[in-house]
Every structure is written in C-alpha cells, then in structure tokens.
Amino acid sequence: MKTYDVDVQGVDFEYDGEPVLRGVTLRVPPGEFLALLGPNGGGKSTLLRLLLGLLRPSRGTVRVLGLPPAQAAPQVGYVPQETGVGRIFPISALEVATTGRLRRPGGPRRFGPEDRAAAREALERLGVGDCASARMHELSGGQRQRVLIARALVGNPRILMLDEPTASVDQKTQGLLYDLLRQFCREGGTVVMASHDLVALTSHATSVACVQGTLYHHPRNEVTQGMLETLYGSCPVELIAHGVPHRVLHRHDAEGDHR
Numbered sequence: 076m077k078t079y080d081v082d083v084q085g086v087d088f089e090y091d092g093e094p095v096l097r098g099v100t101l102r103v104p105p106g107e108f109l110a111l112l113g114p115n116g117g118g119k120s121t122l123l124r125l126l127l128g129l130l131r132p133s134r135g136t137v138r139v140l141g142l143p144p145a146q147a148a149p150q151v152g153y154v155p156q157e158t159g160v161g162r163i164f165p166i167s168a169l170e171v172a173t174t175g176r177l178r179r180p181g182g183p184r185r186f187g188p189e190d191r192a193a194a195r196e197a198l199e200r201l202g203v204g205d206c207a208s209a210r211m212h213e214l215s216g217g218q219r220q221r222v223l224i225a226r227a228l229v230g231n232p233r234i235l236m237l238d239e240p241t242a243s244v245d246q247k248t249q250g251l252l253y254d255l256l257r258q259f260c261r262e263g264g265t266v267v268m269a270s271h272d273l274v275a276l277t278s279h280a281t282s283v284a285c286v287q288g289t290l291y292h293h294p295r296n297e298v299t300q301g302m303l304e305t306l307y308g309s310c311p312v313e314l315i316a317h318g319v320p321h322r323v324l325h326r327h328d329a330e331g332d333h334r
C-alpha cells in the first residue's frame with residue numbers, strides 16, 4: 076500500500092466561526108517538493124499550522140508520517156514566516172539554531188558540544204556561519220531567515236515545512252536554499268513550502284497546490300493560466316519561465332482597475 080508523509084482528508088477549518096478552509100484533501104508522498112501557492116489570506120499558513128498540529132481541524136483528519144501531527148512534530152522541521160517577532164530577545168544565532176536539536180526524537184534536554192557543532196555546521200551551510208555569535212536583532216531580515224532555516228535542518232527532520240522562506244533573502248541565498256531543498260528531497264525528505272515565488276517554484280517544486288479557501292492539487296510543477304486566474308483573479312502577472320519573460324495574463328481593459 077502506498078504511504079504518504081502528509082495525508083489530509085476532508086478538512087474544514089474556521090477561526091472563531093469564520094471559515095478559512097473547506098474540504099481540503101491532500102496526499103504528499105515521500106520525496107515530494109510541494110509548493111503551496113495562493114493569494115494573501117488564501118489559507119496557506121493556516122494549512123501549515125494544521126499540518127504542524129498547532130491548529131486542529133473542525134472536520135476531517137490530518138496525518139503526518141502516519142501520526143496525528145502533534146506526535147509527528149519532532150520529525151518535522153518548520154521555518155515560520157520572518158515577521159521580525161522574537162528578534163528583541165537577547166539570543167544569538169547559534170543559540171537559535173541549536174534549539175532545532177530539541178525536536179529530534181529522544182533529543183537533548185540540555186545541549187552538549189555535539190548539538191552546538193551541528194548547529195554551527197548548519198549555519199555554515201546556509202552561509203551565516205560568521206553570524207553565529209551575533210544576536211538576532213543585530214542581523215538583517217535575510218540573515219535571520221537563514222538562521223531559522225538552519226534551525227529547521229539541524230534536527231535532521233524527515234519533512235520540512237516552510238512558510239515563505241525566500242521573502243527576504245537575496246537571489247544567491249534563494250539559489251542556495253532551493254539547492255538544499257532539492258538535495259533534501261533526493262535523500263527521501265519531503266518539502267511543503269508556501270510561497271508567492273511562482274518562477275522559482277515552477278523550476279524546483281515537483282507538485283503545486285493552490286490554496287484559496289480550499290485546495291487544488293496539481294501533480295506536476297507547472298503553473299497554468301487557469302490556475303493563476305483562479306488564484307489571483309485577472310490582475311496581470313509577469314512570469315519568467317526558463318529565462319524567457321512573457322505575459323501570462325491579459326492586462327485589464329481600464330488602467331487602474333485593480334481587483
């Protein structure tokens with residue numbers, strides 16, 4: 076029987092009675108790189124929080140690695156959206172990355188030299204090794220984001236869930252991150268990543284799910300005009316595919332007509 080690292084069946088979710096997701100069904104096999112696309116407020120972060128066990132569905136079931144999400148959490152690396160929250164804490168980049176070791180099954184209650192060595196290595200892989208002793212508030216948004224990615228990797232997770240991890244990082248770091256994620260998938264890991272970065276995702280993801288109140292899962296990594304229209308309405312969207320810039324949607328008839 077085929078197994079799925081993520082298995083969501085018929086999930087509804089609402090915040091304070093306000094429906095956000097309806098009838099979400101999603102199966103992600105091991106080794107897949109799934110991109111979650113969708114407009115602001117479409118429900119991508121909410122879906123990730125359901126997969127992490129931070130929220131519970133009002134209907135339907137969520138299984139991660141065959142387990143209720145809270146039980147699977149030690150095997151899941153999570154990179155939250157970089158909001159700047161938490162940067163006021165007087166904690167160094169190395170200390171933040173080291174906390175990723177807590178999630179390992181049977182992981183340490185106290186950190187030892189090997190945990191700090193693993194965290195330092197993860198920071199170096201992300202190109203922020205020289206920031207190890209800097210406090211989080213002393214780092215740029217992109218550097219902080221890279222520290223959070225190092226933290227997610229350092230516990231050797233089986234699944235990585237990332238919420239717009241490229242929002243504040245430069246092109247070079249984006250390339251580095253996508254290389255890391257693809258390598259992670261080649262080694263059997265599974266990636267679920269929410270993003271607005273259509274171009275990169277069409278090159279790197281192996282499948283795409285569009286999230287807008289419900290979820291449409293596409294088994295390939297192509298983004299079609301129909302998908303964009305469903306997600307973003309008829310606002311013009313520029314896509315650069317395979318290095319060739321082209322317009323994929325028509326402009327509005329009247330200037331200033333922004334829906």
Ligand SMILES: Nc1ncnc2c1ncn2[C@@H]1O[C@H](COP(=O)(O)OP(=O)(O)OP(=O)(O)O)[C@@H](O)[C@H]1O
Pocket residue numbers: 090091095113114115116117118119120121122
């Ligand atoms: N804690 C909360 N309490 C109440 N409503 C919330 C809460 N978090 C999110 N929402 C609402 O749920 C809807 C989905 O939000 P969500 O953050 O999941 O969207 P998103 O697709 O991740 O958006 P973005 O692209 O802007 O990050 C939005 O209408 C949002 O206002």
